[in-house]
Amino acid sequence: MSTRVKTGVKLTIDGKNVTAREGETILEVARREGIHIPALCHISETAAWGACRLCLVEIEGIQKLQAACTTWVAEGMVAKTDTPRVRARRESYLKMYLSDHNAYCEAPCSHACPTHIDIPAYMAALAAGDAAGAAAIVRTELPFPGILGRICPRYCEPVCRRAGVDEAIAICDLHRALADHAPAGAAASGSHSPVLQPGKSTGRRVAVIGAGPAGLSAAWFLVACGHQVTIYDADGEPGGLLRYAVPEFRLPLKVLERELRPLWDAGVRFFGDSP
Incomplete structure (x- = not known):
């Protein structure tokens, strides 16, 4: 009508x-x-x-x-x-x-995060009980959630909108929880694929100088793009300040090794004590 x-x-x-x-x-x-x-x-x-x-x-x-x-x-x-x-x-x-936009269209926590992790998406996955899926969301921007959840300065939490109701969500602690419940060696959301899946081979070889957080992250994403990666570092073991400066009580060595394992499983080579 x-x-x-x-x-x-x-x-x-x-x-x-x-x-x-x-x-x-x-x-x-x-x-x-x-x-x-x-x-x-x-x-x-x-x-x-x-x-x-x-x-x-x-x-x-x-x-x-x-x-x-x-x-x-x-x-x-x-x-x-x-x-x-x-x-x-x-x-x-x-x-x-x-x-004069102030993250009204984006979640302010993601806006404040230096790596702009999709925090609402990973929180939703975690709330649904999908720790592996949540970890996979974090790894699209930052490969090592288990490390992040222990040493992050938490720029996201002071701007959390939940604080206007009661208190900010413990975003950083939840990074740690999802990594601990879905360790780097585990597959995501029912898949049997490794956490770091090498992309289609490009035939290119890349040397990464330095095995600190930046070099390790670069290696991760280079492998995902299909490149063959070799990391060189002056220290004998990979990790840089993560291994040699962060106290053990803050970042246990076993956690660091667990977070880096997907790199070695994906074929990344490491040469320590390189001048």
């Missing part, structure tokens, strides 16, 4: 003749007629206030652009919703909003 009324206010929107009820706004009529007008602040069944200015439209006979959500229809009105002038003004308002 048509939503149009037999008697009412007749107007034109984008060249389409429509009939509206007296007291309706251009935005309401446009939406009913399938004409898209963007709006951020408009909520149905609440009073319109035209704050976002993204629903601006051109009205014939009126020089200034009008907010569709607060402009009532009138007999013979001609409205245009998608002209170059309208698009340019909407774009300017949107750029203004984004210029």
Whole structure:
């Protein structure tokens, strides 16, 4: 059944003749007629206030652009919703909003994380009992969650939105928990594939100088891209400061060895005591 009324206010929107009820706004009529007008602040069944200015439209006979959500229809009105002038003004308002963007579209924890780990995704996997899947999400950005969960400075937690309810989520401790419950040697989410799966061979060989956190991470992602990797380091064992500077009580050696094992299983070679 048509939503149009037999008697009412007749107007034109984008060249389409429509009939509206007296007291309706251009935005309401446009939406009913399938004409898209963007709006951020408009909520149905609440009073319109035209704050976002993204629903601006051109009205014939009126020089200034009008907010569709607060402009009532009138007999013979001609409205245009998608002209170059309208698009340019909407774009300017949107750029203004984004210029002061403070992670409202992203989770602030991921925004604050130096490696931008998808924290909400791994938390959701962990909450569902999928520790291996959660660890796999972390490893897409940072290969060693078991190390991360023990030495990370926790930039994510001070901005956690949960703190506005009670207290911040223990994001760092959960990195440690997921790694301990789904160790690096375990497969992800029911798969029998290794944690680090070498990519299709490129035939290229890469030498990584230094077996600290940066070099080990580089080797991980190079292997995933299909390169043959050899790591050289002046120290006798890999790990750099992770092995030789972080105290054992903070990062146990067995955890470090466990986290690095996928590199060796994937064919990465290490040459220590290299001058």
